[in-house]
Amino acid sequence: MAALFFNPDLQAVxxxxxxxxxxxxxxxxxxxPVLQFPLQWTVNPNTGVSPWIVGFALDIPIETAGKRGYRVNEAGHLVTAARLQTANVAWSIRSQLREQLLSLWSTSERFGLLQRQVDLDQKLVTILEKRLAAGYASTWEVNQQRLSLIQDRNELLAVQREMAAAKxxxxxxxxxxxxxxSNAQLDLTGFSSPVPELPPQGIRRQALLNRADVLEGLAQYEVSQAALQLEVARQYxxxxxGPGYTFDQGAHKVGFDFTGLELPIFNRNEGPIAEARSRRLxxxxxxxxLEAKAFAEVDSAVAAYNTTRGMMSQxxxxxxxxxxQLRTAQRALELGQDDRMSLTLAEKTELLARLAVLDATVQMQQAVGKIEDAMQRPISGPTVPDSLSEFAK
Structure with missing residues (x-):
């Protein structure tokens, strides 16, 4: 709601x-109508006759062949197209916001996991240093673990910078x-929620019936059709x-002119009609x-979703x-069958698996975003509009 209210692109459209x-x-x-008020004075009037010639006349234009109706129809479809363009911009803003919120969520989650990884590597360094002092580890092993810790800290700083940039x-x-x-608390846990199965045919149907760019294209076609009808009507x-009255040197004259009739001799508006027909084509x-683009985006998004879904499951x-394995290592430590280093390594391995799941989740949410963009409709959420036109209000 904040984006739809404050975003300058939507305000402009x-x-x-x-x-x-x-x-x-x-x-x-x-x-x-046009009012005409002719006034004349006779230089040599007859004796006893007023020298003035005074009158007024009206020019009342009458549009024929339903031109006004076609013009109103064209303007109505232009308004519909403009509203759908507004809805398209609104969806674009919604899509950009979702993408950036997903980036913010993923970097926040990764930051927490990498912080835990730094702690585990620091613990491994401490254990190896103690083993080195006792003669159970080599200097090379300690240095390799220290390098791993430095790399983790650098990665943590990079993710922290990315998190600030995402905000x-x-x-x-x-x-x-x-x-x-700076002080806003954003609830982004919805990105970790499971995504339901999506029927491809339902997605294709929504892409055809709900996308604002497709609907805008249809409205523009209706605009071109109304413009063609208007040009055809202009053949007529x-x-x-022109009703009027004239006081002509004492004589009262009432007139009714039929003027301004254009004669279609040299052309019958063939050029503008041909141009309007071409614009309709x-x-x-x-x-x-637009329909082909919508279907292509749907197919690409569904294919990416199915691929990432398999990766997510794996x-x-x-x-x-x-x-x-981590629970086994914890149990072995409790029974005295293994040492703390084995448990720490098991924790780090489990953490790497959690990072892989996070990467797969981000890719799946990106695929879901592409599907939503293909339909221009949210897949799920607290409020799902019946039509994208609601964004234009």
Whole structure:
């Protein structure tokens, strides 16, 4: 909600929508009549006759062949297209925000796991140093573990920098300064929730029926159709009715002119009609391109989701095995059958498996994000809009 309120891109497209809606008022306007007030004075009037010639006349334009209706229809479809463009920008903002929140969540989770890895490596260094002093370890083993500890600390610093950068990017998508999130507590645990099975055919159907860019393309096609109908109607000239009255040197004259009738002799608006027909064909081709793009994105997203789902299952199985081995090592230490170094190594191995699961989870959530982008509809959540047009409100 904050992003949809503060983001400047959405504010700009909403301003454009307001301009388009104002154009709908303009399209519905009827042409105003024109008042003419001729005034003449006769230089040599007849004796006893007023030298003045005074009158007024109206020019009342009348649009024919339903031009106003086609113009209103075109403006209405332009408003629909502008609203769908607003919805498309809104979804783009939502998609960017999800991507950056996922990055913030993954770096936060990785930071905690790497912190634990640093602690375990520090513990291993301490154990090896004691073994070196007792003559049970070599200097090479101690130095290798120290190098591993240095690498872990460098990786931890890199993740910490990435976490700070992710928070800045989140604030940028929200349209806020980074300081606004300094004390904010963001609940991002939803990224660790399991994702349900997704039927590919249902995704393809949603991509066709719900994507704002596809719907906008259809609206633009309707705009081109209304524009073509308007150009066809312009083959028929508008009428100008001119009732009037003239006081002509004492004579009262009432007139009714029928003027301004354009004669379709040299052309019958063939050029603009041909241009409008070509623009309609362009709009039709654009709709087909958008539909093909939507289906391609769906297929790519589903393929990535299925691949990462298999990887996720494999990494979870590996983590389950490592946890069993960790419990075995803990039991062996309690019974005096193994030492603390073996337990620490088992903890580190289990931690590496947790890092692998985290990587697979991030890849799966990225695939879910691509599926949502392909449909332009959230897969799950506390509120799922029935139509993307709700974002345009």
């Amino acid at each position: 909403r301003a454009k929508l307001a301009t388009t809606e104002a154009g709908q008022v303009t399209a519905a306007q009827r042409p105003n 800045v990017r989140v604030a940028s998508v929200l349209g806020l300064r980074a300081e606004a999130l 000239p508008n009428l100008h009715l 362009e709009a039709e081709a654009r709709v087909k391109q 990494n979870e199985s590996q983590l389950a095995v490592q946890r069993r």
